[in-house]
Amino acid sequence: MSRTPRELDLAAQPSWGRRLAGIEGIRGIAALLVVAHHTTRYLTDGRSAVGGVFSLTEMAQHGLTVFFVLSGFLLYRPFVYSLIAGRPAPTIGGYLRNRMLRILPAYIVIFLLANFVLQTLLTENALTATLNGNPPPVGMITDPWTFVANLSLLQSFFPGTIMTGIGPAWSLGAELLFYLLLPALFALGSFLVAKGWKPVQAALAPVWLMVIVGVATSVIVLVLVAGQSPAGQLEALWGSTWLAVLDRSVLAQAELFGFGMGVAALVVWLEQRGVVRTRSWMRYGGLALGLVFAFVGARYGGPIATTLVGVSAAAVVLVVVLPGRADHSANGAARVLEWLPLRYLGLISYSVYLWHEPVAWWVRVHVPHDGTSVSGWALSLATVTAISVALASFTYFFVERPAMRRKSRTDRTTPRPVGHLDAGEGLRPAR
DSSP: OOOOHHHHHSSOOOSSSOOBTTHHHHHHHHHHHHHHHHHHHHHSOSOGGGHHHHHHHHGGGGHHHHHHHHHHHHHHHHHHHHHHHOOOOOOHHHHHHHHHHHHHHHHHHHHHHIIIIIOOEESSOHHHHHHTTOOOOEEOOOOHHHHHHHHTTOGGGSTTTTTOBSGGGHHHHHHHHHHHHHHHHHHHHHHHHHTTOOHHHHHHHHHHHHHHHHHHHHHHHHHHHTTSOHHHHHHHHHSSSHHHHHHTSHHHHHHHHHHHHHHHHHHHHHHHTTOOOOOHHHHHHHHHHHHHHHHHHHHHOGGGHHHHHHHHHHHHHHHHHSBOSTTOOBOHHHHHHTOHHHHHHHHTHHHHHHHHHHHHHHHHHHSOOOSSSHHHHHHHHHHHHHHHHHHHHHHIIIIIHHHHTTOOOOOSSOOOOTTBOOTTTTOSOOO
């Protein structure tokens, strides 16, 4: 099957290994979920005919959970490959440089444009302002400390600036700390191998550590807010408080990264065991169970909903990357996710994630919209999505992709992972 230069040129080459089929599709779905959640929250009243939609899209907030799980899987994979397969580890300097190139250029550009052009950033904590009887504090950030904290991605580390700027960007603080922690976790695994542990056991030790830390932190947060009124709990967890800082930290999200890391360990272990084919009933049954479990967990999981959805997301990622045939080709689920529009949305999903909230606030201020009907909600969602995709396409092609092309390869060997596709393969719609 031939590939045109244009198809090969759409995505930047990965810095380790080969591209896994279906991953961009998962990212695209997660991005749509996050956009739907925030559009509904900002552009509807949550009552009237749209009340049912509001309740449904509250579950869409777990799109971010999927992103955390994916990060754990993709970033731990080269390290766990080194532990289990005994291959050279990624160079730490190159790895950290690549991570900064992936995150910072696009974020800085979008933050500056949203602040000075759209002027629709959160100038202070929105929940705190609302509880004080003020309208959402949307505009241009002029306070020097708030501006510098957001520009440097430090806003989620201080109560005075948490949930300012681009609201969803709080997650980048947790991501950045995970990037820094991962080499230390790999060092722990290497130390255990040197002490005589089996490679698989050593690779799983950081996974268990992350899961235990994440669950323990979540329990601590729940204990600290126990007994408070719903309004008090909301303010403690989302207001300008140190507890909100803890709840947004990598410690509180650690189990989500850990679930993804566990999938990476399992996939590499299967590859080393020579597993080159899985039965279709196992894959599709696992996919169906994962999706049902995600829905039930998000709808009825209460305080453990995020953890349940994280387990489900990890199961879905595993199903997607499992091999379908003996030639290591992608399975059917992965190829469905390679549908061109979905894959394209996945490619630009980082920019979509950063653009959509400022765009939603801009639409709320400048575009007439109906927040009480389902048709009005659908039109608002289509408007926010279309503008966000257009802006994200601009920043992807002119900021993200050029930055990613400056990344260096961090491996000295090129493995053939389970369910891989060469870069560019599968860009055409799935047949």
